[in-house]
Amino acid sequence: xxxxKVRYSEEDLKEFKEIIHKKIARAEEDxxxxxxxxxxxANNGTDDTSPSFKSFDEGSEVMNKEANVQLAIRQxxxxxxxxxxxxxxxxxxxxxxxxxxxxxxxxxxxxxxxATLSIEAKRKQ
Numbered sequence: 453x454x455x456x457k458v459r460y461s462e463e464d465l466k467e468f469k470e471i472i473h474k475k476i477a478r479a480e481e482d483x484x485x486x487x488x489x490x491x492x493x494a495n496n497g498t499d500d501t502s503p504s505f506k507s508f509d510e511g512s513e514v515m516n517k518e519a520n521v522q523l524a525i526r527q528x529x530x531x532x533x534x535x536x537x538x539x540x541x542x543x544x545x546x547x548x549x550x551x552x553x554x555x556x557x558x559x560x561x562x563x564x565x566x567a568t569l570s571i572e573a574k575r576k577q
Contacts, residue, residue, distance in 0.1 A: 458555055460547045469541050472565045476534045483527040490520035533566035540568075549573050 460468070540546035547556050551573035560567055569577075 458548070459544055460555065464558070465541050465544075465546060468546060468561055468565055469538065471562060472534050472537050472541075475565060476531060479527055479531045479534065483524060483531065486520050486524040486527060490517045490524065530566070537566040551576070 537546060547561055548554070549556050549570035549572070550568045552570055554570060554572075556567055556570045560571060
């Protein structure tokens with residue numbers, strides 16, 4: 453009887469699935485905004501009207517673009533992690549700590565639905 457797997461109920465998994473789908477939708481909207489921000493060169497045809505601060509503007513524009521690219525990369529990873537969590541729900545391994553093999557607390561999964569470690573395992577890192 454010791455090989456009985458501890459896992460969340462179908463009802464719990466359904467709740468987590470809804471949370472994850474909402475987070476994915478929100479994250480994809482945020483990603484679209486970030487991509488629009490760094491793909492738009494913010495040039496409205498005013499190149500030659502204020503040449504005095506041009507180099508300063510270009511420098512800060514490059515920094516903003518780089519920051520947005522970094523944020524977009526993080527957002528893409530977040531979406532990928534959320535989609536992986538959906539796969540774990542499908543194959544009934546969702547919410548099981550990959551170190552302790554115990555259930556991750558519901559409160560933690562509601563806040564960080566893509567978590568693969570329990571707080572206990574996370575503290576040992």
